[in-house]
Amino acid sequence: MERTVTSKPLTGDVFYPPPEIESQANVPEYETLYRRSLEDPQVFWAERAAELEWFQPWEEVLDDTEAPFFRWFVGGKTNIAYNCLERHVKTWRRNKLALIWEGEPGDTRSFSYHALDREVAKFANVLKSMGVKKGDIVSIYLPRIPEQVIAMLACARIGAAHSVVYGGFSVEALAERIEDAQSRVLVTADGGWLRGKIVELKQIADEAMARQPTIESCIVVRRTGQEIYMEAGRDYWWDDLMGLPIASPVCPSEPMDAEDLLFILYTSGTTGRPKGVVHTHGGYMVYTYTTLKYVFDLKEEDRYWCAADPGWITGHSYIVYAPLLNGATSFMYEGAPNYPYPNRWWRMIEKYGISILYTAPTAIRGLMRFGDAWPNRHDLSSLRLLGTVGEPINPEAWKWYYSVIGKERCPIMDTWWQTETGGFMITPLPITPLKPGSATRPFFGVEVDVVDDQGKPVPAGDEGYLVIKRPWPAMLRTIYRDPERYKNQYWSKFGHMYQTGDSARKDEDGYIWVIGRMDDVIKVSGYRLGTAEIESALVSHPAVAEAAAIGLPHELKGNAIHAYAVLRAGVEPSDRLAEELRNHVGHEIGPIAKPENITFVDGLPKTRSGKIMRRLLKARALGQPEGDISTLEE
Numbered sequence: 001m002e003r004t005v006t007s008k009p010l011t012g013d014v015f016y017p018p019p020e021i022e023s024q025a026n027v028p029e030y031e032t033l034y035r036r037s038l039e040d041p042q043v044f045w046a047e048r049a050a051e052l053e054w055f056q057p058w059e060e061v062l063d064d065t066e067a068p069f070f071r072w073f074v075g076g077k078t079n080i081a082y083n084c085l086e087r088h089v090k091t092w093r094r095n096k097l098a099l100i101w102e103g104e105p106g107d108t109r110s111f112s113y114h115a116l117d118r119e120v121a122k123f124a125n126v127l128k129s130m131g132v133k134k135g136d137i138v139s140i141y142l143p144r145i146p147e148q149v150i151a152m153l154a155c156a157r158i159g160a161a162h163s164v165v166y167g168g169f170s171v172e173a174l175a176e177r178i179e180d181a182q183s184r185v186l187v188t189a190d191g192g193w194l195r196g197k198i199v200e201l202k203q204i205a206d207e208a209m210a211r212q213p214t215i216e217s218c219i220v221v222r223r224t225g226q227e228i229y230m231e232a233g234r235d236y237w238w239d240d241l242m243g244l245p246i247a248s249p250v251c252p253s254e255p256m257d258a259e260d261l262l263f264i265l266y267t268s269g270t271t272g273r274p275k276g277v278v279h280t281h282g283g284y285m286v287y288t289y290t291t292l293k294y295v296f297d298l299k300e301e302d303r304y305w306c307a308a309d310p311g312w313i314t315g316h317s318y319i320v321y322a323p324l325l326n327g328a329t330s331f332m333y334e335g336a337p338n339y340p341y342p343n344r345w346w347r348m349i350e351k352y353g354i355s356i357l358y359t360a361p362t363a364i365r366g367l368m369r370f371g372d373a374w375p376n377r378h379d380l381s382s383l384r385l386l387g388t389v390g391e392p393i394n395p396e397a398w399k400w401y402y403s404v405i406g407k408e409r410c411p412i413m414d415t416w417w418q419t420e421t422g423g424f425m426i427t428p429l430p431i432t433p434l435k436p437g438s439a440t441r442p443f444f445g446v447e448v449d450v451v452d453d454q455g456k457p458v459p460a461g462d463e464g465y466l467v468i469k470r471p472w473p474a475m476l477r478t479i480y481r482d483p484e485r486y487k488n489q490y491w492s493k494f495g496h497m498y499q500t501g502d503s504a505r506k507d508e509d510g511y512i513w514v515i516g517r518m519d520d521v522i523k524v525s526g527y528r529l530g531t532a533e534i535e536s537a538l539v540s541h542p543a544v545a546e547a548a549a550i551g552l553p554h555e556l557k558g559n560a561i562h563a564y565a566v567l568r569a570g571v572e573p574s575d576r577l578a579e580e581l582r583n584h585v586g587h588e589i590g591p592i593a594k595p596e597n598i599t600f601v602d603g604l605p606k607t608r609s610g611k612i613m614r615r616l617l618k619a620r621a622l623g624q625p626e627g628d629i630s631t632l633e634e
């Protein structure tokens with residue numbers, strides 16, 4: 001059956017939503033509501049905000065007098081953790097499951113809203129007893145275990161901010177994040193399970209704490225049970241602390257100003273060190289709550305699984321905060337998708353009756369490679385909706401996901417967004433006709449465009465800069481301790497338009513096709529890394545004088561890192577040295593940052609002002625035309 005969203009039929013390869021999904025969708029129609037949301041966004045967002053609890057109502061929905069430093073729900077007082085837990089505990093949801101968890105070895109735990117609320121209150125009191133106050137920043141470096149969720153919510157509850165460092169990061173990445181946040185408390189674990197092996201989180205944390213001695217107390221979750229070093233007077237076991245009388249289950253949420261700091265999350269940018277993206281209680285709460293409810297069409301009986309890591313923005317917004325704000329039942333899994341066998345995910349979907357699966361193209365490609373027999377062995381009929389995020393999804397992976405996993409019954413929500421945006425920006429709804437590889441249309445209240453160098457919209461089909469033309473509630477507020485960098489990075493090129501750093505095309509139906517990063521950010525398996533971080537890790541090795549990193553297309557990872565190194569005088573290149581350098585990058589930043597290969601060169605192509613021309617290295621590596629090389633130094 002041919003259907004249309006506008007007056008004319010859609011072009012290209014189009015997949016229409018199944019009638020049973022369409023007829024039950026939380027949002028029955030897009031065009032009119034989208035138009036209305038742009039005509040009066042403040043009314044739209046005020047209505048959404050009113051679905052949550054506020055200790056004191058806001059006076060103004062949006063204050064743009066100090067743009068680009070926007071403020072939302074000005075004067076309002078709330079607490080996101082209160083809305084995630086205490087709000088539900090007062091209702092029948094008290095006994096609903098909030099979180100179901102499975103560890104990689106197969107152990108399981110689950111928490112009702114009541115149980116999760118108690119754990120969070122207890123840990124909040126533990127933090128308080130360690131002197132953590134409103135405004136402090138607690139660093140969290142954990143595997144994918146329930147304590148990750150508990151620790152984050154406990155911070156929010158007492159008005160402290162969290163800075164979560166992904167458990168796959170290593171010594172230098174952790175140390176520089178601790179230092180930038182000036183954290184006095186670190187929460188970590190004795191290890192985590194991945195592919196049957198232990199990730200030595202505490203050992204890495206010890207090294208990082210030695211480099212950045214701001215940490216006074218380190219709380220250690222017992223996950224693997226292995227022997228680890230514990231420093232007297234600094235390191236404490238989580239379960240010991242939770243057994244003390246100070247860990248009382250009574251700890252009401254601190255009333256927070258809508259604009260008070262909720263968390264910082266470090267992400268890679270164009271230059272230099274990772275930047276601390278700042279999100280606040282009010283706007284972030286309203287936006288993540290609404291986007292999840294509308295896009296993944298949450299129903300009370302759903303079992304929702306976001307397979308990301310809480311250490312990245314996807315996990316912050318759509319494992320921790322948005323599902324709990326919606327009173328949903330979430331599933332969380334600790335380990336690798338193919339451990340011990342490539343059917344691990346499919347087995348868990350069947351076992352727990354998962355109805356919504358949200359993951360990344362790299363995971364889909366990785367599982368697709370093992371063939372259809374693994375998923376086909378399992379009953380996946382509980383699935384209702386699928387999702388993807390992190391990088392453009394290639395149509396081949398999209399179609400496999402759609403037909404083999406979703407059995408052509410489950411629409412795929414291809415959500416485009418960023419650490420900085422806090423929540424989905426360009427995304428289908430379950431009622432949206434889909435085109436494989438396109439994130440489709442903007443969410444309500446979001447206005448996007450594709451523009452040229454001058455900021456003028458480009459014609460349909462042409463590539464240009466993806467920009468966002470008005471503020472939205474979950475937008476980053478600033479870069480932690482660096483407001484200038486915030487202005488330069490996001491608002492300098494086009495003035496009043498937010499610069500995403502991505503290139504995109506808009507087709508004749510208004511569908512957006514994101515192409516990829518235009519800056520020095522590389523997406524490896526959907527993870528965001530900066531060339532600068534990899535390069536500085538390389539030059540921190542005594543053999544390396546200078547280095548450059550680029551991303552080249554890779555079948556499974558989307559992009560893979562290739563590095564070039566100029567060695568110091570007297571150092572001989574060898575395969576062994578290349579391997580040593582790769583491991584060094586892994587030790588400093590984390591395994592995901594290890595270059596695929598390292599090429600030893602005598603010099604790097606640079607502009608006359610001394611900037612490395614990564615674009616040229618990339619063109620040469622791909623055998624493409626070198627383009628404009630007029631600025632190349634002789």
Ligand code: PRX
Nearest residue numbers: 389390391392414415416417418419514528
């Ligand atoms: O390039 C875009 C890509 O991921 C970048 C943001 O990375 P990060 O801040 O780590 O957040 C990832 C999870 C929200 C974007 O600038 N990206 C994200 N989602 C998509 C995407 N590219 C294409 N399609 C997507 N659905």
